[in-house]
Amino acid sequence: MTTVASRKPWWLGEKEALLRLAARTSPAFVYxxxxxxxxxxxxxxxxxxxxxxxxxxxxHNDDVLRTVESLGVGFECVSLAELNHVQSLFHAxxxxxxxxxxxxxxxxxxxxxxxxxxxxTIDSPYPLEKWPELFAGRDIxxxxxxxxxxxxxxxxxxxxxxxxxxxxxxxxxxxxxxADDIRCRVVGIHSHAGSGILDxxxxxxxxxxxxxxxxxxxxxxxxxxxxGLGIPQSNFEQNPINFTAFDAGxxxxxxxxxxxxxx
Numbered sequence: 428m429t430t431v432a433s434r435k436p437w438w439l440g441e442k443e444a445l446l447r448l449a450a451r452t453s454p455a456f457v458y459x460x461x462x463x464x465x466x467x468x469x470x471x472x473x474x475x476x477x478x479x480x481x482x483x484x485x486x487h488n489d490d491v492l493r494t495v496e497s498l499g500v501g502f503e504c505v506s507l508a509e510l511n512h513v514q515s516l517f518h519a520x521x522x523x524x525x526x527x528x529x530x531x532x533x534x535x536x537x538x539x540x541x542x543x544x545x546x547x548t549i550d551s552p553y554p555l556e557k558w559p560e561l562f563a564g565r566d567i568x569x570x571x572x573x574x575x576x577x578x579x580x581x582x583x584x585x586x587x588x589x590x591x592x593x594x595x596x597x598x599x600x601x602x603x604x605x606a607d608d609i610r611c612r613v614v615g616i617h618s619h620a621g622s623g624i625l626d627x628x629x630x631x632x633x634x635x636x637x638x639x640x641x642x643x644x645x646x647x648x649x650x651x652x653x654x655g656l657g658i659p660q661s662n663f664e665q666n667p668i669n670f671t672a673f674d675a676g677x678x679x680x681x682x683x684x685x686x687x688x689x690x
Contacts, residue, residue, distance in 0.1 A: 437462040458486075460494050467498045469670065475677035476688045480526050482654060483509045492516055503689055505529055507536040510545065526651075526687075528570065528617070534558055541565060546649075548617055550593050555605040562606075568615030568649060569594060569602060573636050593618060599643055615649030616641050619689065625657040627668050630688075631676035638681050652677070654689030 437459045438445060445457060470479055480501040483492070487509070492502070496517055501524035504510040510527055514520065525545035529536060537554060538561060540547050549555065550570035555562055572593030594602060606613055616637045620629065634652050641647045659667050677686075 456488075458488065458491055460490075463491065463494050464498065467495065467500060470688065471498075473670065473674045473677075473688070475674050475686065476652075477685050478687045480524075480651075480687055480689050482689050483513060487512065489516060496520070501526060501687075503528055506532070507539050510540060510543070514543075526568075528568075534561065537561060546615070548615075548651075552594065552598050552602050552605060555602065555609065555611065559605070559609045562611045563609040564611065566612045566614045567606075568617050568651065569613050569644075570617045570619070571599070571637070571640050572596070573618045573620055573633055599640060603643055612646045613644040614646050615651060616644070616647050617651035617653065619653030619655065622655040623657040624655045625659065625666060625668055627670070627673035627676060629655075630673060631680065634677055634680045634686075649685045649687065651687045651689070 438457070441459070448455060448457065467479065470476070478501060480503040481492075481495045482503045482505075484505055486492075492513065493516065496502075502509075502513045503526040504513060505528055510525065513525065522544040523546070525543070526548065527540040527545050528548040528550075529540075530550060534554075534557075537547065537558070541561065546568055547565070548568040548570050549562075570593045572595055603613070605611075618633050618637055620633065630652050634650065637650050637652065641650065656668060
């Protein structure tokens, strides 16, 4: 098992081919299928994670999505447009492999996602308060704010008091009360703090926080620990994620019947 992400970028071995390509057309986006397969394979070796979901917003290139899908990875979509795009590429994809995680989405997008039977995430009391008939009798995932952001730059921090993502700690009991009233089951808990994170302890801390919040809802069996896995941008100044420590840390926290990781 590869325990630490390689410091050698894939393009070094393809330097001459890339230079020939650049001579014909430049600038150009170039992706390595082998690098994608290797990354997914490494993550599949994590015993503490049951399922992987690829965030479509990270890269919506059709060939990238096809490669990821062929490896059995699900898709996290933040909009109805992303959800429709994935389903247009993979007509027979199981709804269980699709995760809808919007932010301030209109009612029509929630309606469409629920009608498709995919996993639906809410991140505030608002949808339950304003459209109780839409969520009555439904299963949902709740995104919570872990309290602080993380990542390679403040602009990619997606948690903390300055961020708009995730329910505040003060809203948890309110959400539970509304959900109980309309017989909406909170079956999953989720958090995501940012992008480009290289410290494996971040996901351990996130998982611990989610297990604390999980105690408020007896029906939770899905723990989505988010993503933001970083790639070192400098071979000399940054250390890659140690996945052995990552796996060991998560395993010590506890075990839900399903634990997912966004990539």
